[in-house]
Amino acid sequence: MAESAESSKDYFVTTVNEDHATICWGCGLRLLLRTHAPVFKCGWCGAITSQNVNKTETKCLWGRRLQDRCFVTILSVFMLFLICGGVWAVHWFVFSVSYTFGIFHYILTAILAATTVSTFSLSAFRCAGTPPTLLWGSYPVVGKGDLKNYTFCHYCVKPKSPRAHHCRSCGTCVLDMDHHCPFIGNCVGAANHRHFIAFLFSAVFSTIYISFISAYAGLHIWPPVKYRSLGHLNGSGRDLAIRAFKEVMLALVSSAVQLSARGLILVYLFVSSVSLQIGLSVLLWQQLCYIYEGKTYLSHLSSQGSGGDHIEEKGCQNIFRFFGCPYSIFRYLPTLRNSPKRHTK
Numbered sequence: 001m002a003e004s005a006e007s008s009k010d011y012f013v014t015t016v017n018e019d020h021a022t023i024c025w026g027c028g029l030r031l032l033l034r035t036h037a038p039v040f041k042c043g044w045c046g047a048i049t050s051q052n053v054n055k056t057e058t059k060c061l062w063g064r065r066l067q068d069r070c071f072v073t074i075l076s077v078f079m080l081f082l083i084c085g086g087v088w089a090v091h092w093f094v095f096s097v098s099y100t101f102g103i104f105h106y107i108l109t110a111i112l113a114a115t116t117v118s119t120f121s122l123s124a125f126r127c128a129g130t131p132p133t134l135l136w137g138s139y140p141v142v143g144k145g146d147l148k149n150y151t152f153c154h155y156c157v158k159p160k161s162p163r164a165h166h167c168r169s170c171g172t173c174v175l176d177m178d179h180h181c182p183f184i185g186n187c188v189g190a191a192n193h194r195h196f197i198a199f200l201f202s203a204v205f206s207t208i209y210i211s212f213i214s215a216y217a218g219l220h221i222w223p224p225v226k227y228r229s230l231g232h233l234n235g236s237g238r239d240l241a242i243r244a245f246k247e248v249m250l251a252l253v254s255s256a257v258q259l260s261a262r263g264l265i266l267v268y269l270f271v272s273s274v275s276l277q278i279g280l281s282v283l284l285w286q287q288l289c290y291i292y293e294g295k296t297y298l299s300h301l302s303s304q305g306s307g308g309d310h311i312e313e314k315g316c317q318n319i320f321r322f323f324g325c326p327y328s329i330f331r332y333l334p335t336l337r338n339s340p341k342r343h344t345k
């Protein structure tokens, strides 16, 4: 690296002013810089060098990995409970409605469970996306513009493309990194982003179905609610409404304590599935908005930080492209091949 730098000429310099010389990490050429320039770009290979490297590890890697594995285990057990507990809690009910409804319920449950578990496994255990390996470090090997806008990852000790980010939890650079998700214990990147979105879709549909079937079965198993006569309530306006509300809540609680274990599980299934449904729907909506804008979560943050000067093309074509639709459509419609590509996964 140093040898090639000494043999090089100084016309590969980007910012020539004073006599401050340094070495480009990308091609190994010697560059003359303006004094105290913290960040510079090589005029030959295009690599960006930052002289203010702040490499700080706040937590060891194995600690982060252990934390991720714990989250994944807890989530897997919870999913297993939702599936098995849900099947057990409503089994008596679905066949009491009709035999056809029972069969339909079991087919739908099997499809939703298989889809959710498989997409979860793919997004959790599949590599999120490894940036391509490039040759770097010496002038004859690195051609002009080969490392354009590449930076150097001091953790991985290799070039980092403009579309890659280093994840300190995974301890590696991830291509098109969206975010590090603690619940799947993995990064969401170019290789598993589609699986993650499929998991969110599947989980949202599953929780909608669980809340529907647990509410439907729970209404049949709920003990009769005995109200005290509301006629003795007197007063007017707000005071009367508060008293009536208290009376109704008291009647509901007194009937809820008579619920069987199956009934309590149904209540738990309903409450937890509705809570999950809300959280997952918000996350899915946010993800679809970023895909529609042709961005990832991290590129959205960086575009905000840079004042939004890099404007991406919004549109449904980003969503189609994300899910791989053009590859099947373009085989039949070759004239659409020239449409601009922004969000490539």
Ligand SMILES: [Zn+2]
Pocket: 024, 025, 026, 027, 028, 029, 042, 043, 044, 045, 046, 047
């Ligand atoms: Zn260079």
Ligand SMILES: [Zn+2]
Pocket: 153, 154, 155, 156, 157, 160, 165, 166, 167, 171, 172, 173
């Ligand atoms: Zn890295």
Ligand SMILES: [Zn+2]
Pocket: 167, 168, 169, 170, 171, 179, 180, 181, 186, 187, 188
């Ligand atoms: Zn990560």
